[in-house]
Structures are given as C-alpha cells and as structure tokens.
Amino acid sequence: xxxHDAPRVRRIERRARGAGVxxxxxxxxxxMVAGVRGTVLGAVSPRFFYGWLMLGxxxxxxxxxxxxxxxxxxxxxGPIAEELAVSPAAVGSAYALATLAAAFALPFLGRLVDRHxxxxxxxxxxxxxxxxxxxxxxxxxxxLLGLGFAxxxxxxxxxxxxxxxxxxxxxxxxxxxxxxSLVALGFxxxxxxxxxxxxxxxxxxxxxxxxxxxxxxxxxxLLPPYLMLVIDRPEDAGLRPDGAVAPPLKEGxxxxxxxxxxxxxxxATRTSAFxxxxxxxxxxxxxxxxxxxxxxxxxxxxxxxARTASLAFTVSAVTMAATMPLVGRLLDRVATRFVFAMAxxxxxxxxxxxxxxxTLPGLxxxxxxxxxxxAFSITLFGYLWPRFFGRKHVGSIQGTGQTGLVIGxxxxxxxxxxxxxxAGGFDTPLRWAALFPLAMALLVGLFLKTPAALGADAGRx
Numbered sequence: 001x002x003x004h005d006a007p008r009v010r011r012i013e014r015r016a017r018g019a020g021v022x023x024x025x026x027x028x029x030x031x032m033v034a035g036v037r038g039t040v041l042g043a044v045s046p047r048f049f050y051g052w053l054m055l056g057x058x059x060x061x062x063x064x065x066x067x068x069x070x071x072x073x074x075x076x077x078g079p080i081a082e083e084l085a086v087s088p089a090a091v092g093s094a095y096a097l098a099t100l101a102a103a104f105a106l107p108f109l110g111r112l113v114d115r116h117x118x119x120x121x122x123x124x125x126x127x128x129x130x131x132x133x134x135x136x137x138x139x140x141x142x143x144l145l146g147l148g149f150a151x152x153x154x155x156x157x158x159x160x161x162x163x164x165x166x167x168x169x170x171x172x173x174x175x176x177x178x179x180x181s182l183v184a185l186g187f188x189x190x191x192x193x194x195x196x197x198x199x200x201x202x203x204x205x206x207x208x209x210x211x212x213x214x215x216x217x218x219x220x221x222l223l224p225p226y227l228m229l230v231i232d233r234p235e236d237a238g239l240r241p242d243g244a245v246a247p248p249l250k251e252g253x254x255x256x257x258x259x260x261x262x263x264x265x266x267x268a269t270r271t272s273a274f275x276x277x278x279x280x281x282x283x284x285x286x287x288x289x290x291x292x293x294x295x296x297x298x299x300x301x302x303x304x305x306a307r308t309a310s311l312a313f314t315v316s317a318v319t320m321a322a323t324m325p326l327v328g329r330l331l332d333r334v335a336t337r338f339v340f341a342m343a344x345x346x347x348x349x350x351x352x353x354x355x356x357x358x359t360l361p362g363l364x365x366x367x368x369x370x371x372x373x374x375a376f377s378i379t380l381f382g383y384l385w386p387r388f389f390g391r392k393h394v395g396s397i398q399g400t401g402q403t404g405l406v407i408g409x410x411x412x413x414x415x416x417x418x419x420x421x422x423a424g425g426f427d428t429p430l431r432w433a434a435l436f437p438l439a440m441a442l443l444v445g446l447f448l449k450t451p452a453a454l455g456a457d458a459g460r461x
Contacts, residue, residue, distance in 0.1 A: 036228040041237055049243030051171035051234060055179055057225045061122065061164040062186030064221045066194035067133050067214045068156015069187075070292070073149075075198045079207040086142055094142055096410055098149030099157075103406035106158050110399020117232035118167045118395075125163060126222040129155040133215030137208040153406075161187075162402060165382030166395055170233045173241040173391075177331025177383055181324040184378040188321040233391075235260065262390025263453055268397050271451040273388045278401055280340060280444050281384065283437045284347050284377050286408035290433070291354060291370060293413040298426045302357050312367040319371025320378075327379045336387055337448040343376035344441035351434040355427040381405070390454050 044050050066072050073095065081088045113121045132155055136148035164183055172179040201210035231237050268274045291298075295312060330339050350373045353366040385398040419429035 037231065040229060041231065045237075045239070050231070050237065050239060051179075051241070051243060053229060054167055054171045054231070055182060057229055058164040058167045058183045059186040060221055060225060061160050061167075062183055063190045063193075064126075064129075064218050065156040065160040065164075065187070066190035067211075067218060068129070068152040068154075068158075068160070069190060069194070070157075071191050072194040072198055072214075075195050075202065076207055076210075079202055080145065083207070084142060084145070090142060091145070094146035095149050096414070098146050099153045099406060100410040102150045102154035102158055103403045103410070105154050106162065106403045106406070107396060107399040109154075109159050109162060110395040110397070110402075113163065113166055113395030113399075114393050118163050118170070119226060119230040119232050121159070122163045122167075122226045122230060123223070125155055125159045126218065126226060129160065129222075130215040130219040133211050133218060137211030137215075158402065158406065161381070162395070162398055165385075165398065167230065167232075168382060169386035169394055170391055171241060175242050175332060176387065177379070178325070178328035180331070180383045181326075181328025181375075181379045183382065184324050184375070185321060187378050188317060188324070191317050233260070260390075260392045261454060262386075262392025262394060263397070263451060264393050265396045265400060267453060268389045268393075268451070269400075271453075273448060273451050274397075274401075276440075276444055276448045277340075277384050277388060278404055280344055280437075280440045281380065281401065282404050282408045283440050284343065284373070284380075285405040286412035287347055287351060287433055287437065288373060288377050289409040290412040290416045290430075291350060294416065294420075294426060295354070298354050298430070299357065299363070301425055301427075304357075304363065308360070308363070312363055312370070315364055315367035316371035316374060319368050320374040323372050323375040324379055327375050331379070331383055336384070337444050339376075340380065340384065340448065341441040341445040343373070343380060344437040344444065346373045346376060347437040348434040348441070351430045351437075355430050388448075388450055388454070 040053075041050055044053060077088050077091050081091050084091075109121065109125075129152075132148065132151040136145075136152060139145040139148045164186070165180070168179050168183050169176065198210055198214070201213050205213070234241055263271075299308070299312070327339070327343075330342075346369060350366065350370045353362075353369055357363050357366055381402075382398075385401055386394045389397050416426070416429050416433065419432075420426045423429055
C-alpha cells in the first residue's frame, strides 16, 4: 500500500479501530483480540499490503497440517502395529478407509467457510485438530485408531489445507499463482520437519506421548495468528485483492466494498470447466499417491535397494520446493489451461519414467520430474477453483472438488496394486495409467475456459 493517498490510509486505520476488523457474520466488535487485529492492520497497511501477512498465516496452516498427512503417519505405522499387536497392513487399511470416510465431510466444511469466513473455521478446526492429536495418542484398539485416523485426515489433510487455500484466494487474484506457490512451501517444509520430529518424539517418549506433543505444538503454531491476525477478506478492511488501489473517492462519496464475484456450487457443477478441473486434478491426486506409495517397490523391481530408492524422495522434495515459485509465476503469466495441461503431461512423464529406470542417473531424472509434478499438484490444488469459479462461494466448490481428490488418492494405490499382481509387475499398469493424465491434458488444453457467467477472467484462459 505504499504510495496510496493519505486520506485512504486514514480511512483504513479508522476502519481497523472502529470495526475491530471483524468478519461478516456477527463477530464481536470489541475486545482484546479484535483490538489486536485492528492495531496490526493499522500499523501494517501504510507500509505494505496486509495480504502478505495473510499469506504467512496460510503457509503456517499448510505446515501445521503435517500431523494429518501421510508423510507423518509413515514413521508411526511400525510402533503402532507393534503395540496393538496388529499387522502394518491392518494399520494401512484402517488409514485408507478413514481417509475415504473423511473426504465426504469436506463439502460441509466448505459451506461453513463460505458462511462464516475462513477465520471462524480456522480457529475451530485448529482447536479440534489439537484435541484429535492428543486423543489419537490414547487409541486402545484398531477401531478407535481408525476413528482417530479419520479425524486427523479430515481436520489436517482436508480442512487446514482447504482453509489455507481459501484465505489465500480471498486476498490474491492476479498474483494468486505466486501466492499459492509460496503457501505450498509450508507443505514442503512439513515433509522435511514432521517425519524426523515424529521419529525423535517416538524415540524419546513413545508414540502415544509423541501425539500429545504434536497436538500441543499445533495449538502453539496456529491459535495465536488465527485469533489475532486473520481477516477473512481484504474488503472487510477496506482493501482490495493484491493490494490494488481503489478509484479515488469524490467529495461526499463513501467507500463501499467491491462486489465479490463467484458462481454457486450449483452453477459451477453445470459448467464443463468444473468437470475438466475435477477430472484433471483427480488424475493427478490419484497417480501422485500411487507413485508415493509404491515407489520403493517399483524401484526394487528394477534392482535398486530401499536405501537408494529413498534418495529419490529427497531429490523430489528439494525439486518440489525449488520449482513451486516457478509454477506460481507461470500461472500468473501464462494462460491457465496451458499450465494445467503441462502439469498433466509431467504426471504422465513421471509414470513412464518410473517404468524404465535402470541406472542411478535415470533414477535422479525421474526424481526431478516427480518433484516438479508435486510442485504442480500442490499449487494447482488451491489455485484452480477460485480461478475458474470466483471467490464468493469457493469454500463449498473447493470442498466438493477436494472430496473427489481424496477419494482418488484413496483408490489409486489398491487399484494399481491389484493390477500389478494380475500383470506380474508394475510396469504395465503404470504405462496404462499414464494415458489418463495425457488424455486430460489434451482435453484441458482444448476446452478449458472461464465460465461465461463469471466472464471477467476470460483473457487469462
């Protein structure tokens, strides 16, 4: 906001002090927490766009979703199976079923975000997520363990990621690609931090106490910024997405928020764009999960040790973090359908490369391509829904879309696993699977357009 006229800055500061920076639906207009938000807004806005602060909070939310992500659960499977006297396969089955069940609650969460705002939802989800972590540490049997998995997957992998994407979507429009790629770095950081942290806690205190620690850490990371910093939309603070300057006011004219555009869920599902976005993301979600799940097994078929195969995960994680800003800039500068098609082609390339690896340099090439695939995947997850359907009802639309993505992630590994048993190896199933994103790339590149009812972004198709 540097360079804005002084009267406009004063109006923003008055809005911050007077309204307490509240959301649209009846929050208290006074009190210490609202006062802190107003003070921070008044201090920040004359110096830089408040949305960058919201971007930092959204990145924290993405990072803190770690206890609900597969990369964190991976270090707990062995200790849990040993103490409960069940097989790792039984723990994995409970996890898969719980993930599938949790997916169907996401549309409800999306509607709540639309109705009450991301801050209202974020505070409640973070409270429940911390409690779910603590309760998970006390699970006495496989049934309650499965219920714990469902709660952690819904609140962490589902809800916190949805809320982080929603908050970013509200504050950024033309710079949304760059913003989403920066928020996605929180996920990459979680991949680097949560597994070794979980392992350290297990070795020091046992797996049950480790989950208590993760729950307390979640509260410490999320509750202060959610309560004291988050403003749902820039319009609630007299601002505009991306820090855009509103037209100068004429004498006697009062400031009114810009109209927030967006299709309803019903309107969105009547467009071809919804199904192209849905099916494209479904294919990526399903097949990225397949490669994560079976990577070590596939490499073993090609003669690599588990230790060597683990190198690919490290290379992919570094590549993912390094290329996410590039993906964001592409989304801001290149027609969206072409970037989406590029992501789908990259997914196909990763699947095909996994079937032809014979040397260490080949493994590294695969890992680089798979890392880029992950960078596309995590950035597009939050970018495409508001891009094609607007901000107004993006919570319900993204919640419905994300349900399909989680279902795809749940079904992919068993389907490919059964196909590999029938075919006598993974090469043939992975090569056939590569046709799905390749076909979607063609359809997206040719037919994905901004719905006519939204219209404003047609030039960015």
